[in-house]
Amino acid sequence: MSFWDTPQRGANSFNRLPPTQAYFDALAATGATWVRLAYDKWPTDERDFLVGDSDGYDGLIAEDLDILVATLDRAHNAGLKVVIVPLSLPLMRWSQNNHGQFDDRLWEDHRNWREAAGFWRDLAQALRDHPAVAAYNLVNEPAPEREGGLPEHAPAAQASAWYAGERGRGRDLPAFYDKLVRAVREVDPHTPVMLDAGWYAAADGFGYWPGANRDARTLYSVHMYEPYQATSDPGMFKRELVPYPGLAPFADGQQQWDAQRVSGYLQGFTQWAAGVGVSPRRLVLGEFGCLRRWPGCPRYLEDVLATAEQAGLHWAFYAFREDAWDGMDYELGTQPVPWAYWKAAEAGDPDPITRQGSPLFEIIQRRLRAASP
Template identity: 50%
Template sequence: MRATLDAAQAAGLKVVIVPLSLPDARWVQQNGGKFDDRLWSDPAFADQAVQFWGDLAAALKDHPAIAGYNLLNEPAPEKTTGLAENGAMPDLLAWQAAQAGTPRDLPKLYTRMITAVRAVDPVPPVMVDGGSYANPRALAAWPEKLDDDRVLYAFHMYEPYAATSAPNMKRDVPLRYPGVTTDYAGGEQVWNRAAVVAHIDHAFDWAAAQGLPPTRIVAAELGCMRLWPDCATYLTDVIDAVEARGGHWAFYSFREDEWEGMDYELPNSVTPGRFYYLSEEGKADKLPRDGALIGILRQRMGGSE
């Protein structure tokens, strides 16, 4: 990790450190395809997670490439409890209240982790994802902000997931945007620009109620399958929604080394098979990188197409 950070610094890049796993909360892809619920079900495991972050922050303290610490990618303490990910807001609020002081109390765990980080490194911002895989509605169910003035609150935006994700591309007729309908908030939601705005607004409305400026809210991941015909429209609507509220955003992904699905530099003429063939042959540098989608993203980041 130090070597990677050194390389980033040499290239003029800044890095946010974010683990996909914590002790006893292994990333499902590295856990035999099974969700690891241990961190969320046994209070003893939280001690290990807190110690991990204290040790990591101490080891990396003062490295000039570090822009911040994101404590855990897409936590899901709700996963095994029967709570619907996009259930009715009263249900989300009741669930969060019932978990106060338990191992599934995500804000409490974050508070302990932040205390461990700040004991050795008081400077870098700390980023925290909301529950239900960084759903903004799960963040909006938190009773209060965390007690640290250098916390950024993050959400991920792939809703409607049924349309933006890889499984949709395997349908005989892929779901389209706008117009796709999904279960949402105890009913059904027809997804269009207004629905995207309303979903994202949950995070910003919560921040405003907590007295936080919108600059403390980050759409830390947003994206859609590059070959989905509606990806450009969707990306534009999501970025518009975040920027209208004054928040930050980052897209997923830039040159993901093992997956082409959301590599927006690739034009539609590059099939998945071609990507994997050239990558396996050590010829990934031969891939064209003039896709229309990366042009949209560059323009929104203030760069040239």
């Protein structure tokens, strides 16, 4: 847990192939100290990497576990710490691996949590002694509220009333996490756990939680892409672009978004933590970003980073040298990638593009260098 006692700055790796040693070395050279690593896109002989089949968990897939451990070894060789983050769990397959369909099964009944707890017990037992692992991020961007009747970014009073009716049922995210943490602690008493807020890790997603998790080795994480339709919606280039600063769609209306609004929105997270007695050193901005071709992206990145630094949050930008999607690969600047990038992705070959850096990436790079020893 001592790793998290000082602010840590890093990146997300959601690549379609297990990252190479050169990849991790390049990330470490930026000044990053950690990487949030998702494996769900990696090739496997099974339906779902590591889980085998999210429709029915029956133990870790040994061959996939070997690939994951070898990847952790490479990160360790580069001097990076790793936070493991599954995008899928038993009875909750990540939508991009599920024909674009949101999988709500995990949240329909609390009895459906059993296999997810078993998966995490197995994974923690397998990884508990690996020197690279700095935390288990139990699931990426959970959204039990989505099919449960709570609107995204609902007012605090509405969210609290909703949760009062869901406590002890399948959509009780704090109780779900408690079950998984207890499963982890059966085999690993030391490795920190990281918990994403609800509604896809929204910065206001912890608002209805009545308290913190009982485990002292817990980190709390939110993601920042708001206002999403302005910053990150892939369809944004088919309509008039939303300026930043400027008016943008949010919740059920329009709001002025600028540095002050970014700061105010993220303060909901830090204020919740203060109210339930969680130290700022246990708070993480686990993802943030904007589409690199959006004209407002440079200013937006500056404002999000400034807010995170002022609050003392740990942070990880999305994403470093992603080989499946170029939208937030800031080293590429604002130009389209050549056809060779997409041809390699279609063929399952390594990414052939050499990154040269860009003024856009320099916004992040300056913060990483400033934090480097």
